[in-house]
Amino acid sequence: MPGGRRGLVAPQNTFLENIIRRSNSQPDSSFLLANAQIVDFPIVYCNESFCKISGYNRAEVMQKSCRCGFMYGELTDKETVARLEFTLENQQQDQFEILLYKKNSK
Numbered sequence: 001m002p003g004g005r006r007g008l009v010a011p012q013n014t015f016l017e018n019i020i021r022r023s024n025s026q027p028d029s030s031f032l033l034a035n036a037q038i039v040d041f042p043i044v045y046c047n048e049s050f051c052k053i054s055g056y057n058r059a060e061v062m063q064k065s066c067r068c069g070f071m072y073g074e075l076t077d078k079e080t081v082a083r084l085e086f087t088l089e090n091q092q093q094d095q096f097e098i099l100l101y102k103k104n105s106k
Contacts, residue, residue: 020033024047029047032046034065054071055103
């Protein structure tokens with residue numbers, strides 16, 4: 001039976017699939033998903049809207065840290081970056097705004 005071993009070879013994560021499906025159905029939704037169980041929280045998914053807004057293609061974003069340090073610029077607030085680092089490292093919940101730059105911006 002060809003489909004019988006699928007779960008052993010490529011386990012499905014229906015939770016993430018549901019998040020992706022719901023978010024992609026919203027026209028103004030731009031997002032990244034990261035793996036919080038691996039050091040530096042690598043990005044494991046970014047939707048097409050994020051790619052269009054940021055100017056980065058999916059291959060440039062995947063496996064980079066969810067901190068998005070590659071998108072920091074001159075005016076990105078250092079205190080907010082420190083707060084982001086603290087929040088991630090201590091597995092806390094927080095909300096803040098951070099200035100990120102598009103690929104073609106300096």
